[in-house]
Amino acid sequence: MATSGRYCICEHCDFRDVVFANLSEDDIQELCNHKEEHSYRKGEIIIHQGEKISYFKYLKSGLVKVYRKTSDDDEQIITITKPFEFVSSMAIFEAEKYNFSVSALEDTVVCVVNLDYIKSLLINNGRFAIGLLTKIAGINDKIIRQCLDIRQRNLTGRVAYVLLYFAKEIYSSHLFDLPVSRKEIADYIGMSTANVIRTLSDFRNDGIIKVFGKTIEITDIGRLELLSSRG
Amino acid sequence: MATSGRYCICEHCDFRDVVFANLSEDDIQELCNHKEEHSYRKGEIIIHQGEKISYFKYLKSGLVKVYRKTSDDDEQIITITKPFEFVSSMAIFEAEKYNFSVSALEDTVVCVVNLDYIKSLLINNGRFAIGLLTKIAGINDKIIRQCLDIRQRNLTGRVAYVLLYFAKEIYSSHLFDLPVSRKEIADYIGMSTANVIRTLSDFRNDGIIKVFGKTIEITDIGRLELLSSRG
DNA sequence: ACAGGAATATGATAAATATCACTTATAAAA
DNA sequence: TTTTATAAGTGATATTTATCATATTCCTGT
Structure with a gap:
């Protein structure tokens, strides 16, 4: 240390x-x-x-x-x-x-x-x-x-849930640097790395988030919350 | 009450x-x-x-x-x-x-x-x-x-895990009456009822358990433990 | 600046799981 | 007992997710 x-x-x-x-x-x-x-x-x-x-x-x-x-x-x-x-x-x-x-x-x-x-x-x-x-x-x-x-959620819901967790609980901001790799998110939500990445891409393509490497900006939090509660 | x-x-x-x-x-x-x-x-x-x-x-x-x-x-x-x-x-x-x-x-x-x-x-x-x-x-x-x-386990592993939980933690016996319905097991392990039933049937067909309605007898605990640790 | 390795990204395919439809068994109620 | 509802069981199919292959980008150390 x-x-x-x-x-x-x-x-x-x-x-x-x-x-x-x-x-x-x-x-x-x-x-x-x-x-x-x-x-x-x-x-x-x-x-x-x-x-x-x-x-x-x-x-x-x-x-x-x-x-x-x-x-x-x-x-x-x-x-x-x-x-x-x-x-x-x-x-x-x-x-x-x-x-x-x-x-x-x-x-x-x-x-x-x-x-x-x-x-x-x-x-x-x-x-x-x-x-x-x-x-x-x-x-x-x-x-x-x-x-x-x-455990309750499917892939989409889990990824949305984690993004909201970072935005609300950890950083209190819609704009933050992910402190973890995509693989670590996968280890967190119990899904494969490839699917985590894919889901983030989907969110980006749907205009829900912007991604610059590790930096995430949530641009449509309403939709993200919907996805988190639905899935 | x-x-x-x-x-x-x-x-x-x-x-x-x-x-x-x-x-x-x-x-x-x-x-x-x-x-x-x-x-x-x-x-x-x-x-x-x-x-x-x-x-x-x-x-x-x-x-x-x-x-x-x-x-x-x-x-x-x-x-x-x-x-x-x-x-x-x-x-x-x-x-x-x-x-x-x-x-x-x-x-x-x-x-x-x-x-x-x-x-x-x-x-x-x-x-x-x-x-x-x-x-x-x-x-x-x-x-x-x-x-x-x-969360770590797949369908088979989860069902095996639950059966072992009842046998070891709750009833301390290989022979016990399930205190819950198949649907409740599904609610417990986060899988569909149909797949829980199917998995129990698989275990029965493979000679791992015997099933008489709610009564379960584990006849091959070694294999069940293997399935629980593998899946 | 460059090389090498890891992380990210994406498509194609395989495997796992859910859903739906339906039958049979079981148990509670009339 | 008959009736009725609920749970159990099973097959076919649809959906979801994992795996594998392969680029591409990003970072780290030299």
Whole structure:
């Protein structure tokens, strides 16, 4: 990994409102002592599937893909997620080892806190526990919803769904650079690469999107939404 | 719902070891005061999608399907689950309303605890909080894994997967009565009813299973496992 | 600037899956 | 029991998606 540091600015971190709202100033200071920040360049692997879980990790900035190896050694993308949505998922309190990998789609900073320290916080601070439970609940519900949403749709609907996901959830813009290859989109929606490419071409030919390499501009979001809900 | 009662036997309930292990005898007695048991007959709906969440519910006995309505008014089955796997899912601390329905596949008993009481337990008992977090984490990871497992497979692999799921996870037997119709299996694995039936016929013709109406006997589990891992 | 490799793109064809039509079995209701 | 509805089963056909072959473009390292 590129850099790592220990200087603490957690008091002013946006993340504080997300799950650390119920911690006192002292707790936050203490948290800082148990925390490190790691920076990853685009493409670097943050978590390796099978690795032992001993830290609570969350995304401070950047963008990552969460994926797993399938039996036939292919990659299946579980979700693509942005800051303040946990990386650690919930497996941390259940499993011994990660059953997924995480890699950086853009330059990314990850906060790493000793897991035992988080556990001691949970034991001593019920409100913090509820906050964390709630947050993790939301994240997992979202992953499940996404997975079901995708499964429900056909090829066209799936590609439309993913484009809308990037436009709305990730970039909040109709114009964005795809952070993934066509093959990765295919791994995400469970379709072949060729058909993903073909579908994007269809959308382009139909005047729904403009494509300049990795750059996508959605020009007819109404029709894209229709395709996403229909298919 | 058929019957409901209030007599408390929580001290001796198997569920106590699952999430209530960290509660004192007093807590358990208090829990009983905030708890009711509801019985549902096969086919009855336990939770309606869209209903307000104000109770923590879990399955004491029986079998349920968790499902949601899709946009085109079809049913999509999220999971089929047995006792000691929560019904409430994690949405309880996040959402206002259930975004799924639950119905009984077999006669089922559900324990219902006031949500505010659970929250007060969480606040005052960190170990209980961790226990619950861990349990919910495991359940949700399982749902996600299942969803991804299914998406990864083709028709044959999916049907094989579901049969193995019933045999291993639900009934722990190679001989069991299917608790669902062929159509429900289709809704579960995202394939057409006709193709589910056809695949079951194929398995029967290949000597992998025996079929007597709803009763299934797996006669060649090795081959079924192979089909599940291959497809 | 160039070479080489990977990603993108597109057509043709094969394979998988859905749909439709219809029959038979099963179970609930009169 | 008969009636009726619903689920199960099967074949034929249409549709969707995957695979394969082959260009073309884009990027990376030299």
